[in-house]
Amino acid sequence: MPELPENEAQRRLLERECLNRTIESVELGDDTSYIELPGDNERKRLVGRQFTETRRHGKNVFAGSKTGPWMTVHLGMTGQLIPFDEPADPPDYTKLLIRFEGNRALAFRCPRKLGHVRVIDDPDEYIAKEGLGPDALAIDRDTFLETFGKTKSAIKAALMSQEKLAGIGNLWSDEILFETGLNPQCRANELSKDTLGELYDAMQSILETVVSKDADYEKLPDDWLVRGRDEGSDCPRCDGTIVTAKVGGRTAYFCDKHQE
DNA sequence: TGGGTTGTTCGTAC
DNA sequence: CGTACGAACAACCC
Known part of the structure; x- marks a missing residue:
């Protein structure tokens, strides 16, 4: 799920489905070893409050209100935010479950446990503390x-x-x-x-x-x-071939012809 | 079976 | 200091 556009889609989903509803509970899901989730006291800070606005900076999604506190979510490689209506069961691999007034709920699903959820006071302060650069869609x-x-x-x-x-x-x-x-x-x-x-x-x-x-x-x-990011497939722009190389610790896919 | 993965962090090295 | 690299984290997929 995880880069800027995917996170923006998740932010919009929260904006649409989870705003202006009083939070009744925030509970941990199953098998929460290793993954970083808010502790008892942090989760309690959210209960009784509402998310009234959302934000996103890079790969971080925020939900909170003028006076705070805020929740910040990082999806890692396979994280997902899934709003749903109870009494349906939360999805598999739900690590955090927020219940709102009425029967609305929000699941943070994270099978590979590489994401995290934190409760913070202020997004701007958090962005600075994390040392994040300007958002890729906001940088001039x-x-x-x-x-x-x-x-x-x-x-x-x-x-x-x-x-x-x-x-x-x-x-x-x-x-x-x-x-x-x-x-x-x-x-x-x-x-x-x-x-x-x-x-x-x-x-x-x-x-x-x-x-x-x-x-x-x-x-x-x-x-x-x-659409065709596979080693050995034909380049859709020229008569080159898609090849791979390790760059910055990750596998880069690129065309051996129009990308030199 | 082994290797790969839309991510980050840490230790180590230059 | 800036940069590079491998390993680690965990679970799923082929």
């Missing part, structure tokens, strides 16, 4: 050019670095570089200002498009990498 062009013009790491690793830019991960960094025709291994500071500008434009347009489709990949054009 000049800041982007400045940051990337002086980083020596591989461009893909730089795009995925949450301290530089919050919200891009393995999947969408591949798509952005595919669109721009850049090799994921090239050094960020060796790119011209014009090329970095093209990269910025591709990033904005790709993220906006995926957000506009609520991160439903079926609705994306057939010539996007994400």
Whole structure:
């Protein structure tokens, strides 16, 4: 589920389904060893309150109110927020269950336990403390050019670095570089200002498009990498082949021809 | 069976 | 300091 567009879709879901309802209980699910979830006292802080607004910064979703407290959710690799109406059972792998007035409930599902939920006082303070860079859809062009013009790491690793830019991960960094025709291994500071500008434009347009489709990949054009991101398959843009390489600790998928 | 995964963190090294 | 790498975390999928 987990990069900027997927998290934005989750934020919208919370906005639609879970706002302005008094929280009656916040309970832990089954098998909560290892995963970080709010403790007894933190969960109690939410009871009796309402979420009246939501926010998102990079891959972090927030729900809270002017006076706080706030809940912040990180989905990890396989986390999901699932609103539902009781008495239906919560989904498998529910790690946290919030019950609202009426019969509305919200499950935080996290099979691989790589996500977390925290209760915090203030999102801005939290974002600063976590050292997150500007959100990838909010960063302005000049800041982007400045940051990337002086980083020596591989461009893909730089795009995925949450301290530089919050919200891009393995999947969408591949798509952005595919669109721009850049090799994921090239050094960020060796790119011209014009090329970095093209990269910025591709990033904005790709993220906006995926957000506009609520991160439903079926609705994306057939010539996007994400639609056929398999090693050895034909490039949908040229007569190249999709190949892989390890970059920034992750597997990069790219075209061996139009991305050099 | 072994290897891979839309994520992060930590130790280590240069 | 900035950067790079492997391992770890956990469970599922092929």
